[in-house]
Amino acid sequence: MxxxxxxxxxxxxxxxxxxxxxxxxxxxxxxxxxxxxxxxxxxxxxxxxxxxxxxxxxxxxxxxxxxxxxxxxxxxxIIAGRYNEMSFLLYIVGSPILPFQIQVDRAIQRAVKHSSIEASTAKYIVQQYIAATGGQPALNAVNSMCVVGHVRISGSEFHQGDENVKVRSNHDAGGFVLWQKNPDLWCFELLISGCKVIAGSNGKISWRQSSNQQRPICTGPPRTPRRFLQGLDPRATANLFIEAVCIGEKIINEEDCFILKVDTSQSTLEEQSGAKHEIIHHTIWGYFSQRSGLLVKFEDSRLLSLKTNKEDGDVFWETSMESVIEDYRYVDGVNVAHGGRTAFTVFRYGERSANHKRELVETWKLEEVDFNVSGLKPQFFMPPPPQ
Known part of the structure; x- marks a missing residue:
């Protein structure tokens, strides 16, 4: 700090x-x-x-x-071990990035001609969501954003096999600041229990860095952090799910919801894979209230294969996330979710040893939301220089 x-x-x-x-x-x-x-x-x-x-x-x-x-x-x-532990929590929970870049169009319209019933239904649901979050003119009027909030993160240790995992009753508390400037400029700073992570995009690359790293880690082309899709950036959410299909209905917190599903394309998965890892699948679901039109739940599931030099074969990491989104309030005509709770499950398997599972829970609340912040320059979103 x-x-x-x-x-x-x-x-x-x-x-x-x-x-x-x-x-x-x-x-x-x-x-x-x-x-x-x-x-x-x-x-x-x-x-x-x-x-x-x-x-x-x-x-x-x-x-x-x-x-x-x-x-x-x-x-x-001792300090290095603590940083490694918190870095794991921060990267998995605090600042995960979606596998693809979301195009922020001035007008969120997609042709329904030649679309399947499931795809055309999803486009209709997204249009209702746009209306529920303030309407196209209000969303298009936003060109930058600053958000201040606090989080609480609790989690279990890694457990073997299929035994039940109990999340710790104690938790780590922290705060975060998020800056965004359309279309692909953003910077996220999270400080929790003495550890800090910074992640961002300068419009050309995405990057992240924690307190104990000398240099930022570049993670490829500009991509969108999941936090934007948890009720914070309605325009990015609409642009993501406009390409979805409607796969059914489900009751979430006594709300009848439509379920929209987005599968990451094979070409995108190959682009995100590297010499030592392969992303096998990455799927996203959105649950939209039939009553209000708002997004009330967001799910994300990813399977990653890490290549090893051992004869044991590859190691697989499967991360699943369920985020319940609450407390919508209007800010400058845009309906923004100000709180929520996310549960994460991390599976590690494929080694000669027993499978391992870990569960994490994050609760967040926004304290301040401001749109159209003056003075945000592109240089602000550059990766920090090596220390």
Whole structure:
């Protein structure tokens, strides 16, 4: 964490006026008489209160933690192990990226001529969703976005075989900031329990980096983070599911919903695969309320094969996710989900040892949503320089 705020580079946009439960300012640790500084990623009160029994001790502990974020400290086995654990959680839960680039059209229209009944039904459902989230003019009026929120992540350890997995009762709390500028520029910063990950797209490549990495990892062409599709970016959601097929109906939280399904094409899967891994399938489902037209659940399933040099054969990772989306509110005429809960299941199998399973749960809540933020320049979305 740095004491320089990303938001200070772009001015202070108008914020939603609802209760703020995030810490944004901290004392200057080098000079007591200096002005307070702005935290790069706001900290939820829940995380701050866990740093000590009183305010002075909490700030002292935070100062100690901040000064410990140096490369020489990462060589410690304890700290390195913690970072590896949190990096796994952050990449799987906090900042996963969808396997393809979503084209953000000015008008979300697709011809229904020559379409199957399932495909034409999906297009009709998407048009109802566009109307429910504010209508085409309101969505087209958005050219940039800034979101501040907090998360809680809890999870189990890896368990063997098919035994039941119990998620820990304790959890890790953190905060995040998400910037976006159409069409393919975005930057996501997540700070949780002393670990940080940054992910983004500069319009040409997608990248990500955690606190203990010297260099950002480039992950191919610009792609969309899953978080946009959890009720946050209706236009991206509509453009994703306009190519879907309707496969049936299901009741979700007492809501009758249509189910739309999107399968990643074989050519896209091959593009995303590499010399040491192969993406076998990646499928996405959206559940749209028949009553409100809104997206109330989002599912994602991916199977990845890792090639090994052993005679045991390949190792397979299967990640499935179910995200329930709630608390829709209008911001500048756009209906945005302000909260939700996501359950993840990670399977690892194919080794000579027993199969392993792990479950993770993330609960998130948005504190601030702002559209059309002035001052966002393309340079802001570039990968950070090597440390």
């Amino acid at each position: 740095h004491t320089c705020s990303s938001s200070s580079h772009h001015g202070q946009p108008q914020r939603n006026k609802h209760k703020n439960t995030m810490r944004k300012m901290c004392p200057n640790f080098d000079r007591e008489d200096a002005l307070e500084t702005v935290l790069e990623v706001p900290i939820p009160e829940e995380m701050f209160s866990g740093l000590g029994n009183n305010v002075a001790l909490r700030w002292q502990n935070m100062a100690t933690w901040m000064k410990a974020q140096t490369p020489d400290k990462w060589s410690s086995p």
